[in-house]
Amino acid sequence: MSAHALFESALRHVAVFRKASEADIEAIANLGLQRTVEEGGFFFMQGDPAEYLYVLLSGRAKLCQIAVDGQQVNLRTLNPNQLFGAVGAVEVNATYPACAQALEASSAIAIRSDKFHLLLEQRPHLSFGLMKLMTGYIQEMQERYREMATEKVEQRIARVLMRLAGQSGKRVEQGVLIELPFSRQDLAEMAGTTLFTVSRTLSAWERNGLIATGRERVTLTNPHAIMCVAEGLG
Amino acid sequence: MSAHALFESALRHVAVFRKASEADIEAIANLGLQRTVEEGGFFFMQGDPAEYLYVLLSGRAKLCQIAVDGQQVNLRTLNPNQLFGAVGAVEVNATYPACAQALEASSAIAIRSDKFHLLLEQRPHLSFGLMKLMTGYIQEMQERYREMATEKVEQRIARVLMRLAGQSGKRVEQGVLIELPFSRQDLAEMAGTTLFTVSRTLSAWERNGLIATGRERVTLTNPHAIMCVAEGLG
DNA sequence: CGCTCTATTGACTTCGTTCAACAAGCGTGG
DNA sequence: CCACGCTTGTTGAACGAAGTCAATAGAGCG
Numbered sequence A, B: 001m002s003a004h005a006l007f008e009s010a011l012r013h014v015a016v017f018r019k020a021s022e023a024d025i026e027a028i029a030n031l032g033l034q035r036t037v038e039e040g041g042f043f044f045m046q047g048d049p050a051e052y053l054y055v056l057l058s059g060r061a062k063l064c065q066i067a068v069d070g071q072q073v074n075l076r077t078l079n080p081n082q083l084f085g086a087v088g089a090v091e092v093n094a095t096y097p098a099c100a101q102a103l104e105a106s107s108a109i110a111i112r113s114d115k116f117h118l119l120l121e122q123r124p125h126l127s128f129g130l131m132k133l134m135t136g137y138i139q140e141m142q143e144r145y146r147e148m149a150t151e152k153v154e155q156r157i158a159r160v161l162m163r164l165a166g167q168s169g170k171r172v173e174q175g176v177l178i179e180l181p182f183s184r185q186d187l188a189e190m191a192g193t194t195l196f197t198v199s200r201t202l203s204a205w206e207r208n209g210l211i212a213t214g215r216e217r218v219t220l221t222n223p224h225a226i227m228c229v230a231e232g233l234g
Numbered sequence C: 001c002g003c004t005c006t007a008t009t010g011a012c013t014t015c016g017t018t019c020a021a022c023a024a025g026c027g028t029g030g
Numbered sequence D: 001c002c003a004c005g006c007t008t009g010t011t012g013a014a015c016g017a018a019g020t021c022a023a024t025a026g027a028g029c030g
Helices: A003-011 A022-031 A113-122 A126-150 A153-168 A184-191 A195-207 A223-230 B003-011 B022-031 B113-122 B126-150 B153-168 B184-191 B195-207 B223-231
Strands: A032-037 A042-044 A052-058 A061-066 A072-078 A099-102 A106-112 A170-172 A175-179 A211-214 A217-220 B032-037 B042-044 B052-058 B061-066 B072-078 B099-102 B106-112 B170-172 B175-179 B211-214 B217-220
Touching: A003 A022, A003 A032, A003 A052, A003 A106, A022 A032, A022 A106, A022 A113, A032 A042, A032 A052, A052 A113, A061 B126, A072 A184, A072 B126, A106 A113, A113 A126, A126 A153, A126 B061, A126 B072, A126 B126, A153 A175, A153 A184, A153 A195, A153 A217, A153 A223, A184 A195, A195 A211, B003 B022, B003 B032, B003 B052, B003 B106, B022 B032, B022 B106, B022 B113, B032 B042, B032 B052, B052 B113, B072 B126, B072 B184, B106 B113, B113 B126, B126 B153, B153 B175, B153 B184, B153 B195, B153 B217, B153 B223, B184 B195, B195 B211
Parallel strands: none
Antiparallel strands: A032 A106, A042 A099, A052 A106, A061 A072, A061 A099, A170 A175, A175 A217, A211 A217, B032 B106, B042 B099, B052 B106, B061 B072, B061 B099, B170 B175, B175 B217, B211 B217
């Protein structure tokens, strides 16, 4: 399959382009370049000029912010067919407000922001998809901000597990398996805590039979109980 | 001045409509109703159907989320000429993800979301203003999420003071005065902590001559020092 | 003056981080 | 295959930050 045809079929699965016509998809695909990034590499860094927006084709990546002292915070994880890095299409001369780092070898469609901006002017209905993405993202960030402000670490860790299970959990006989390139450090960044606390908490849950853990792997043997912790009921 | 003319002059000062033409402004003003809310009242509650979007005319309000246990988190404070509650214009049948509560008696232009949506379809260039607002807001929330995750309470309180000083500080001879209807409780909600910790911290700063405080009033006598705390340099 | 709302302060507790030591999984090259 | 080193994960002890609770003090208002 040619790159162009590959792009089109991927773009059709992007939520932002749900309502896009065939002609729209083709026009967008025409702007696309393919970029691959090895594990640990960056699609872009915080502060870089936002020259491209991306649609993840394969692999996994995370959006994260890095504080001046080097501490990282995980904002969201990116799965295939998700659009990211779109600031530049809205605002000229914008810079990325976060880094996009590949968790495993990944590839993406890269689209020049300025060209995509022109496309939005020519095909304004596409803006609605983008705005929906943004409002959804705003709501998610507001939620998580509230969680960070009001909830205890245990609860936040449980939420992270539930979120991961929802995104990429596999049903196995023992429960729901989360097998991803996430170390304790990664989980800690997602929950806004330290790897020590994550390790301790998971150990405690394992003792109580809620989960089974291993190197970069977690199985929720009692997803319901985890859900209760996440909702603050336990 | 008629309500209509009042609306037009206010709308021209709204950042989102910076690039709007006279005809755009007039069309928007035509959709507007005026709503007034007394101190403590709500423009809307979290979970309400998002039937209107608002432009604050006078007074001050806050956007906040309320957790199941009643704890509040302050997402942002709203000043005149700011647009808020716009989810409904983007997504049909959306609900507000937060409450908008008046900090003092306030008035706003209320615009029906569905009508504004139609207007966006007819005048698509208006979408860009809205998208800029959204990207800006996303960036702010990401910043604050990171701050909440990585910074100590003291630092966050300092940031709140700097933000308030920037928004509505008045230069007086002793320094920068923030005179707003913000109790310690409000400051705590903004910083994501408790009123006790805020009280203690402000007292400590007052002892060290960084600020002078009073009932619902703070004067930054040494703004530079507060800035240093906010940036994590002290 | 007394009521209410707001703010202060101290004592105590809890939660989470820090640091250090150690264990286990995994790949690599001899 | 094994030994080695690297990365990832575990655990304990000690510390510190911030939350909780309760008692008290002011400030403003009718």
